[in-house]
Amino acid sequence: MTTSSVLLRQVRLYGTGEPVDVLIADGVIAEIGRPDAPAGAEVIDGDGQILLPGFVDLHTHLREPGREDAETIETGSAAAALGGYTAVFAMANTDPVADNAVITDYVWRRGQEVGLVDVHPVGAVTVGLAGERLAEMGTMANSAARVRMFSDDGHCVFDPLVMRRALEYSTALGVVVAQHAEDPRLTVGAQAHEGERAARLGYPGWPASAEESIVARDCVLARHAGARLHICHVSAAGTVDVLRWAKELGTAVSAEVTPHHLLLTDERLSTFDPVNKVNPPLRSEADVQRMRQALADGVIDCVATDHAPHAPQDKDCEWAAARPGMLGLQTALSVVVETMVRPGLLDWRGVARVLSERPAQIAGLPDQGRPLAEGEPANLVLVDPDTEWTVQGSELASRARNTPYEGLRLPAVVSATLLRGRITSREGKLV
Numbered sequence: 001m002t003t004s005s006v007l008l009r010q011v012r013l014y015g016t017g018e019p020v021d022v023l024i025a026d027g028v029i030a031e032i033g034r035p036d037a038p039a040g041a042e043v044i045d046g047d048g049q050i051l052l053p054g055f056v057d058l059h060t061h062l063r064e065p066g067r068e069d070a071e072t073i074e075t076g077s078a079a080a081a082l083g084g085y086t087a088v089f090a091m092a093n094t095d096p097v098a099d100n101a102v103i104t105d106y107v108w109r110r111g112q113e114v115g116l117v118d119v120h121p122v123g124a125v126t127v128g129l130a131g132e133r134l135a136e137m138g139t140m141a142n143s144a145a146r147v148r149m150f151s152d153d154g155h156c157v158f159d160p161l162v163m164r165r166a167l168e169y170s171t172a173l174g175v176v177v178a179q180h181a182e183d184p185r186l187t188v189g190a191q192a193h194e195g196e197r198a199a200r201l202g203y204p205g206w207p208a209s210a211e212e213s214i215v216a217r218d219c220v221l222a223r224h225a226g227a228r229l230h231i232c233h234v235s236a237a238g239t240v241d242v243l244r245w246a247k248e249l250g251t252a253v254s255a256e257v258t259p260h261h262l263l264l265t266d267e268r269l270s271t272f273d274p275v276n277k278v279n280p281p282l283r284s285e286a287d288v289q290r291m292r293q294a295l296a297d298g299v300i301d302c303v304a305t306d307h308a309p310h311a312p313q314d315k316d317c318e319w320a321a322a323r324p325g326m327l328g329l330q331t332a333l334s335v336v337v338e339t340m341v342r343p344g345l346l347d348w349r350g351v352a353r354v355l356s357e358r359p360a361q362i363a364g365l366p367d368q369g370r371p372l373a374e375g376e377p378a379n380l381v382l383v384d385p386d387t388e389w390t391v392q393g394s395e396l397a398s399r400a401r402n403t404p405y406e407g408l409r410l411p412a413v414v415s416a417t418l419l420r421g422r423i424t425s426r427e428g429k430l431v
């Protein structure tokens with residue numbers, strides 16, 4: 001067996017301090033300082049670039065099994081590695097649904113076979129995402145994939161009794177339930193953020209209260225169950241108030257925001273381009289500002305992409321018929337830099353927190369989001385903060401093309417990603 005080593009020359013840990021050399025051997029950070037390159041070591045010249053723990057995405061749609069025409073575990077893993085990720089959580093709304101251990105184990109094993117990123121399957125909360133009967137959470141939690149997160153994402157677990165039971169089981173299993181917070185009675189036929197723009201265009205509105213009310217309800221349920229709850233894709237300013245209240249009461253609730261809800265508003269509706277259709281919808285400028293502030297404050301814990309690839313026939317059609325969702329894995333870092341680092345809301349230590357450390361803690365991954373220190377697993381990303389790039393959907397690794405950032409110039413590029421000491425991407429290419 002050959003053991004490979006990598007020497008990262010002149011990198012700045014968390015973007016602070018003087019550049020140092022980092023030697024990686026046998027999958028761990030072996031030495032930080034001025035180590036010599038062992039014979040045969042691969043040397044990467046960091047040139048003062050920023051070293052961070054590899055990113056962890058709690059919310060990815062990889063579409064396998066069932067819609068391999070939109071994305072596969074292989075193409076999605078490629079997008080993840082190029083985006084700086086070392087672990088992603090693949091949502092359960094596949095076809096068939098990942099509501100049993102046969103599917104969740106398949107997703108895990110296929111991810112390991114591809115080998116670019118750890119693909120952790122999310123198990124469904126209810127059978128077939130139908131919201132009626134609990135799926136076999138225990139079997140999934142104890143199978144090869146060791147499922148740690150459960151979600152009916154795409155659908156809200158709407159029945160409060162079903163949600164209560166799911167939270168009670170999750171506590172016993174030591175897993176987390178992630179809620180797609182959308183009261184379906186308030187969003188019947190909804191097409192866009194309820195507000196002036198949707199009204200002018202005649203689109204039925206998706207009110208913020210549909211999100212806020214479910215988050216409030218679930219925080220109450222979680223507190224009484226002594227359970228951990230995670231809120232997917234927070235989009236409305238009022239949800240931040242609910243989260244702050246619940247956290248002050250000691251509720252074990254965490255929350256994510258997507259890159260697109262940090263950058264884009266419902267102003268995009270005027271384009272009529274369904275690439276901008278997403279669930280929850282793009283909201284107002286005030287909501288966007290509140291998302292940024294809450295992420296900086298820690299009321300929102302982390303950034304998750306909600307990477308949602310769709311085949312052209314499901315997107316290139318009229319607005320009402322188009323599926324909701326947009327790509328995110330290869331643009332997340334740049335959008336976080338644009339919306340949080342450039343305006344001074346987060347430093348690079350903060351970027352490590354929201355893209356790596358907090359998500360790893362929320363999901364309970366012991367080997368991700370770890371400190372940059374000797375002896376720690378070498379799940380790492382090297383970031384060049386000074387280079388800008390122009391997004392082109394046709395150049396992204398995803399099988400789908402539905403990026404809302406087409407033609408946009410964004411800051412920061414991923415120079416290299418390392419998974420357990422092995423280089424998975426380098427200078428925008430897979431290794």
Ligand SMILES: NC(=O)N[C@@H](CC(=O)O)C(=O)O
Pocket residue numbers: 061093153154155180277278279280306308309323324325326
């Ligand atoms: N976000 C979306 O608009 N779509 C997601 C489902 C979801 O995250 O709710 C999808 O699966 O396409």
Ligand SMILES: [Zn+2]
Pocket residue numbers: 153154155180232233279280
């Ligand atoms: Zn969702």
Ligand SMILES: [Zn+2]
Pocket residue numbers: 059061091153154306308
């Ligand atoms: Zn989703």
